[in-house]
Amino acid sequence: MSATVTRRAPGKLFVAGEYAVLEPGQPAIVVALDRYITVTVSAADGAEVVVDSDLLDHEVPLHRSEGTLYALAPADAEHVRGTLAHLVSTVEVIEQLRAEQGLTPEPLRLTVRSRLHEQGSKIGLGSSAAVTVAATGAVTGYYGMRLSPEARFRLALLASVRIDAGPSGADLAASTWQGWIAYRSPDRDALRRSLHLRGIAKTLRAPWPGLSIRTLPPPRDLALRVGWTGSPASTSALVANLTAGEWWRSSARADFLADSERWVTAAVRALERGEPEALLHAVRAARHLLARMDADAALGMFTERLIRLCDTAEACGAAAKPSGAGGGDCGIALLPAHHSPSALQTRWAEAGITTLPLQVPHPGTTPGFEEHHAGHGTPADPVSASQRGRP
Numbered sequence: 001m002s003a004t005v006t007r008r009a010p011g012k013l014f015v016a017g018e019y020a021v022l023e024p025g026q027p028a029i030v031v032a033l034d035r036y037i038t039v040t041v042s043a044a045d046g047a048e049v050v051v052d053s054d055l056l057d058h059e060v061p062l063h064r065s066e067g068t069l070y071a072l073a074p075a076d077a078e079h080v081r082g083t084l085a086h087l088v089s090t091v092e093v094i095e096q097l098r099a100e101q102g103l104t105p106e107p108l109r110l111t112v113r114s115r116l117h118e119q120g121s122k123i124g125l126g127s128s129a130a131v132t133v134a135a136t137g138a139v140t141g142y143y144g145m146r147l148s149p150e151a152r153f154r155l156a157l158l159a160s161v162r163i164d165a166g167p168s169g170a171d172l173a174a175s176t177w178q179g180w181i182a183y184r185s186p187d188r189d190a191l192r193r194s195l196h197l198r199g200i201a202k203t204l205r206a207p208w209p210g211l212s213i214r215t216l217p218p219p220r221d222l223a224l225r226v227g228w229t230g231s232p233a234s235t236s237a238l239v240a241n242l243t244a245g246e247w248w249r250s251s252a253r254a255d256f257l258a259d260s261e262r263w264v265t266a267a268v269r270a271l272e273r274g275e276p277e278a279l280l281h282a283v284r285a286a287r288h289l290l291a292r293m294d295a296d297a298a299l300g301m302f303t304e305r306l307i308r309l310c311d312t313a314e315a316c317g318a319a320a321k322p323s324g325a326g327g328g329d330c331g332i333a334l335l336p337a338h339h340s341p342s343a344l345q346t347r348w349a350e351a352g353i354t355t356l357p358l359q360v361p362h363p364g365t366t367p368g369f370e371e372h373h374a375g376h377g378t379p380a381d382p383v384s385a386s387q388r389g390r391p
């Protein structure tokens with residue numbers, strides 16, 4: 001009998017700095033929420049790797065060839081680079097790291113259960129990050145690799161970058177450390193090049209200029225409320241539109257980045273100093289900045305429903321904004337303690353917005369994340385970290 005390892009990782013929302021954080025070194029604030037994806041790894045039977053995800057109606061058996069996973073059944077090939085892409089890339093990255101150290105892979109069975117979807121539809125809390133972080137923890141745990149949270153975060157970002165160097169990784173940081181996080185992204189294109197040129201271990205150990213991750217105190221005297229528009233949005237389509245458009249190459253982008261840095265920094269300072277009024281002001285400024293960018297770039301971030309979500313929350317005394325890429329998904333409101341959450345919930349319901357009953361989990365208390373630590377620079381050396389064949 002082999003050991004079974006289970007890890008869970010939470011979803012997240014952006015508080016400020018979305019889009020700007022795509023630029024290496026630009027800051028954002030993200031927050032983890034208490035809806036999780038759980039990944040369990042055990043010994044596979046009948047195939048080298050078997051994936052059982054609740055996004056598919058059947059298990060997918062895979063085989064390995066030179067560090068890459070392939071579907072055994074031709075009909076499953078689309079899933080390997082589609083629905084299962086994040087899981088598959090995570091396993092490949094970890095096994096390639098082990099291969100660089102002369103360690104052979106084991107038969108693996110991955111079982112994935114998500115609370116980040118409702119009736120097969122994502123609710124906009126970052127399921128790709130949660131599944132990648134949970135799978136990184138479960139697979140490295142199964143292989144007996146004792147890695148720091150930063151090493152696991154870096155592995156998760158490399159798994160993500162192999163699929164698409166676009167995403168900033170802020171969601172992976174929130175999912176890894178939980179609580180409120182200040183994040184600046186590394187250059188993901190450079191990481192991708194480094195993976196090709198130098199392999200996994202050297203890339204993990206190298207400095208990642210631009211990357212910074214810091215835990216923040218939660219806001220004082222303000223409640224975070226989450227409103228769901230009910231319509232899923234495609235982050236990758238919105239980001240692709242923005243980066244392909246004229247605005248991306250205009251001077252307006254540089255102004256946007258400077259203003260975003262200013263307001264995210266103000267929000268970070270307000271959190272650190274426990275100044276609710278300053279935080280509300282910064283969140284409102286971040287909303288208006290995004291609205292201007294949206295109009296200038298003709299992006300489609302602020303849908304009618306997201307505007308209603310924000311305006312209704314403001315009328316109830318909160319500061320509100322869309323969270324993340326927009327175009328649907330969720331918005332957030334920071335509601336001063338002396339205002340009624342039930343009044344906001346009622347007004348949101350009248351405006352067609354569902355209040356999601358979410359809380360921010362306390363950092364470090366969730367099984368699977370041993371430390372409440374976020375740092376800069378290089379992680380604990382993942383290569384010399386103790387590794388066994390199987391626990």
Ligand SMILES: Nc1ncnc2c1ncn2[C@@H]1O[C@H](COP(=O)(O)OP(=O)(O)O)[C@@H](O)[C@H]1O
Pocket residue numbers: 037053054055082083084085086087112113114122123124125126127128129131235
């Ligand atoms: N339950 C799950 N099982 C396997 N993979 C998942 C699961 N949930 C999410 N994923 C991965 O995350 C991807 C969704 O990412 P994305 O479209 O960016 O949504 P989100 O905004 O929720 O992150 C899926 O295509 C899949 O690769």
Ligand SMILES: C[C@@](O)(CCOP(=O)(O)OP(=O)(O)O)CC(=O)O
Pocket residue numbers: 013014017018019020021022124125126127128129166167168169170171235236239323324325326329
């Ligand atoms: C535009 C962004 O800065 C924020 C997107 O945030 P979302 O929360 O919309 O993303 P998903 O996790 O895919 O739901 C892109 C990024 O940071 O990668």
